[in-house]
Amino acid sequence: MTRGVFRAGVGDGVTQGIVESAQVRVPTPKTVPAPSVVPPQNFESCSVRCGFGDVRSAAMTTTAPITWPSDVPLPPGAQWARLVAGDPDPDPYSVVYGAGRDVAGSKVSVQAIAVQYPDGSLDSAEDPPQVFLAVDSVGGAGLVSGEARELAAALLEAADQLDRWGA
Amino acid sequence: MSTMSTDTNTIPNVPAPPDATEVFGWSQHGPDLARRPFTGAVREVAGFTVRIEGIQRENGTCQRRVTVRAGSPLTRLEPEALRQLASVLIAAADEIGAR
Numbered sequence: 001m002t003r004g005v006f007r008a009g010v011g012d013g014v015t016q017g018i019v020e021s022a023q024v025r026v027p028t029p030k031t032v033p034a035p036s037v038v039p040p041q042n043f044e045s046c047s048v049r050c051g052f053g054d055v056r057s058a059a060m061t062t063t064a065p066i067t068w069p070s071d072v073p074l075p076p077g078a079q080w081a082r083l084v085a086g087d088p089d090p091d092p093y094s095v096v097y098g099a100g101r102d103v104a105g106s107k108v109s110v111q112a113i114a115v116q117y118p119d120g121s122l123d124s125a126e127d128p129p130q131v132f133l134a135v136d137s138v139g140g141a142g143l144v145s146g147e148a149r150e151l152a153a154a155l156l157e158a159a160d161q162l163d164r165w166g167a
Numbered sequence: 168m169s170t171m172s173t174d175t176n177t178i179p180n181v182p183a184p185p186d187a188t189e190v191f192g193w194s195q196h197g198p199d200l201a202r203r204p205f206t207g208a209v210r211e212v213a214g215f216t217v218r219i220e221g222i223q224r225e226n227g228t229c230q231r232r233v234t235v236r237a238g239s240p241l242t243r244l245e246p247e248a249l250r251q252l253a254s255v256l257i258a259a260a261d262e263i264g265a266r
């Protein structure tokens with residue numbers, strides 16, 4: 001069973017993701033621009049909409065502070081992260097987000113995501129680095145030529161990001 | 168193979184778009200030109216379907232778009248799939264850009 005930290009898809013605009021978090025990690029402003037990425041929408045409610053029963057959104061409520069080593073840097077290219085802990089995974093981990101990219105003129109966004117552990121390593125087995133393709137309009141109005149190229153470029157960028165994360 | 172679905176009472180005699188693989192029925196709303204949707208090339212890759220869809224007006228002009236659908240909402244987008252999908256999107260963009 002996968003952790004259920006994130007899953008992605010297109011077609012109905014639904015993404016499935018982090019279900020609980022207690023802290024947000026961001027790099028220092030001196031070295032990395034302030035996070036400009038908006039996480040995929042519907043993270044909190046999508047498990048209901050998708051009907052994925054193994055997602056722990058309903059069960060997990062974390063109120064205690066999460067202990068996380070202060071010297072663990074975000075992986076290269078990550079813009080921000082959320083610390084997560086709780087049932088069924090009491091050990092903390094961090095869901096890290098690459099630079100998101102919206103396709104101009106559409107409601108399509110591409111977001112690379114990975115799971116990082118307190119030792120700094122990235123999960124390569126249970127939830128390997130992958131990409132959200134959040135789509136609200138692709139299946140409907142569609143993309144004009146330039147938008148399709150822009151989406152292709154964003155996908156290639158995201159693939160490179162995943163390569164850097166060892167996907 | 169083309170599939171024509173038309174209403175001969177209201178439909179102008181307009182040939183289907185040359186790249187259409189499926190053409191649907193005409194409709195008209197108010198003073199607007201009658202129009203009909205059509206489907207062009209369909210490309211499937213890495214669990215995704217990239218389709219060219221368009222609208223043809225009664226004066227023969229067409230608008231085309233690229234649509235993307237996933238076979239499953241659980242499709243994981245890993246590097247190889249991302250690159251394959253990007254390649255197909257570029258091909259589709261080239262195709263509609265050339266028309």
